[in-house]
Each structure stands twice: as structure tokens, then as C-alpha cells.
Amino acid sequence: MVEAIVAAISDPTRRRVLELVRDRELPAGEIAAAFEISRPAVSRHLRVLRRAGLVSERREGRLRLYRSDPEPLGELRRWLDAYWSGRLAALKELAEEER
Amino acid sequence: MSEAVLAPVVCTVEIAAPRERVFELFTTPEHLVEWWPDAATFEAREGGRIELEFEGRGEVTGTVTRFEPPSGLAFTWVRGVAPDVVTRVDVDLTELEDGGTHVELSPHRLGGRARGPGGGVARDPRRRLAPLPRLSRRPRRGAGGRQDLEPVMASS
Numbered sequence: 001m002v003e004a005i006v007a008a009i010s011d012p013t014r015r016r017v018l019e020l021v022r023d024r025e026l027p028a029g030e031i032a033a034a035f036e037i038s039r040p041a042v043s044r045h046l047r048v049l050r051r052a053g054l055v056s057e058r059r060e061g062r063l064r065l066y067r068s069d070p071e072p073l074g075e076l077r078r079w080l081d082a083y084w085s086g087r088l089a090a091l092k093e094l095a096e097e098e099r
Numbered sequence: 100m101s102e103a104v105l106a107p108v109v110c111t112v113e114i115a116a117p118r119e120r121v122f123e124l125f126t127t128p129e130h131l132v133e134w135w136p137d138a139a140t141f142e143a144r145e146g147g148r149i150e151l152e153f154e155g156r157g158e159v160t161g162t163v164t165r166f167e168p169p170s171g172l173a174f175t176w177v178r179g180v181a182p183d184v185v186t187r188v189d190v191d192l193t194e195l196e197d198g199g200t201h202v203e204l205s206p207h208r209l210g211g212r213a214r215g216p217g218g219g220v221a222r223d224p225r226r227r228l229a230p231l232p233r234l235s236r237r238p239r240r241g242a243g244g245r246q247d248l249e250p251v252m253a254s255s
Contacts, residue, residue: 010181080108084204088112090134091202095116095124 002079005072008052013037014045018068021055025067109205118169118192118200125190126172138236149174165189176206 009015013035020026020034032042046066049055053072058065114121124130131139136151142163149161157179165173169192176186186206193201 006181006184010184012183077108080206081110084108084110084206085112087135088110088202088204091121091124092112092114094130094134095114095121095200 002076004052005054005076008048008054011045011048014049017042017045017049018054021066022068025058025065027063027065031066107205107207109203111201111203113195114200114202115197116200117198118194121192121200121202122169122172126166126168132236161188 009018016035017031020031028043028046029039031046032039035042046055046057049068050057053069055066056069058067124134126141126143128139128141131141131151136159137154138152140148140150142148143166145163145166147163147166149159149163151159151161153159160177160179161175163172163174164187165171171189171191173187173189176188178184189203189205189207191203193203195201
């Protein structure tokens with residue numbers, strides 16, 4: 001899961017899409033209008049973000065509305081915290097063992 | 100991106116050893132492999148290259164952006180599989196009253212691409228011509244319980 005999140009946010013366009021739908025729900029067309037890339041390309045980016053759980057999609061009539069979901073980023077943050085805490089614990093063990 | 104969601108990650112630990120010792124463990128390839136990667140290059144100076152190999156999980160490269168023994172260091176962090184994502188890791192060492200060390204480590208995601216104008220830290224063409232010296236390898240031990248993926252980004 002962390003891999004999918006990292007892959008999704010490693011692309012600058014996708015990071016901008018995420019920012020765009022952070023505080024408001026937007027239809028795909030409006031998201032595409034904010035970028036100088038094709039609508040199919042925006043759809044592809046939205047698909048990657050959805051697979052990673054970073055945006056949710058809701059249908060309203062013929063519109064598909066997108067909004068960012070903060071949970072996966074929280075997961076990534078917890079993972080990073082656990083990773084670095086683990087490394088520092090290993091550093092501490094080594095530093096104290098060799099005194 | 101999502102600063103509101105991602106509050107900064109800050110990890111701390113107190114170590115019963117002087118700062119000089121901790122700084123040395125963090126900045127010499129021979130010691131790095133004893134607690135972190137499987138193989139390491141660490142050019143101990145500002146602007147120096149870092150290369151960390153994690154067996155079966157790829158490598159991380161970076162540049163030392165701050166080198167101030169024994170008070171701290173900072174380096175950029177770019178995974179081979181995600182060269183567009185640049186993280187900077189800040190490490191601050193504070194002396195405790197009892198002579199120990201307070202370590203504060205914080206990874207920050209840097210905006211923009213690693214390659215291209217203004218951010219060329221991920222790919223140094225010279226690397227292809229001259230392999231880095233001083234690649235220290237971890238002495239074989241047990242599995243060690245390390246995690247499956249090296250971190251690639253964080254809040255900022």
C-alpha cells in the first residue's frame with residue numbers, strides 16, 4: 001500500500017491534482033481544465049490516485065466528482081514515523097553498545 | 100501538498116553516548132552499515148555524495164547539504180525507483196547535561212523534480228563514468244527485521 005501511495009505522489013501533476021481537490025469536490029472536466037494536458041491524461045492520473053486511495057470518486061448524474069482522501073497520507077506518515085524511529089533505535093543500540 | 104494532512108514527521112531519541120560518537124556512526128560508511136543500509140558510500144563533507152544500498156529493495160542516493168560535526172547534518176534522499184521525489188533529511192544532535200545526545204531527525208519532502216533545472220540532485224552524469232569509492236558492505240548478520248521499503252517522502 002505504501003508503495004502505491006509513494007508511486008502516486010511521485011508525479012508532480014498528480015501532486016497538483018491532489019492539491020486541487022483537497023478542499024473541494026471537482027468534476028474531472030474542471031480538473032482537466034486546470035492543466036495543460038489532455039483530458040485522457042488527467043483521467044489516467046485520477047485513476048492512479050484512486051487506486052492508491054488518495055482520491056475518492058462520486059457520481060452525480062452524468063458527472064464524476066473527485067475529492068482527495070487524507071487517510072492514505074496519514075498511513076504514509078505513520079509508516080515514515082515507524083521507519084525512522086526504528087532506525088534511530090538501531091543507532092542508539094549501536095552507540096551505547098560500543099561505549 | 101497536503102501540509103494540513105501531513106504534519107511534519109519528527110523522530111527523536113536519547114542516546115547515552117557523546118555527540119561525536121553519534122555523528123561518526125551517522126557519517127562513516129563502515130559504521131552506517133552496522134545499523135542501517137547493507138552497503139554505503141558517504142562522502143563526509145558538504146556537497147559529498149551519499150549512496151545507500153538496501154538489498155533487494157534498491158538504492159537511495161543523495162547529497163550532503165549540511166555537515167557540522169558534532170551538531171548535525173542534512174542530506175537529500177532520492178530513491179532509484181522514484182527519482183522525481185526528493186526528500187531532505189535533517190539530523191540535529193544536542194548535548195544532554197549528562198553528556199549524552201538528543202537526536203532529532205526530520206524528513207522533509209522537497210517540491211519539484213529531482214532532475215531538470217534547479218533541482219539536479221538525483222542524476223549526476225559523472226556517476227556513470229566513475230564508480231564511487233569506499234563502498235562499505237554490511238558484515239553478514241541475521242535478518243535484522245528491517246522494513247520492506249525505504250522511505251521516499253514526507254511532510255514539509
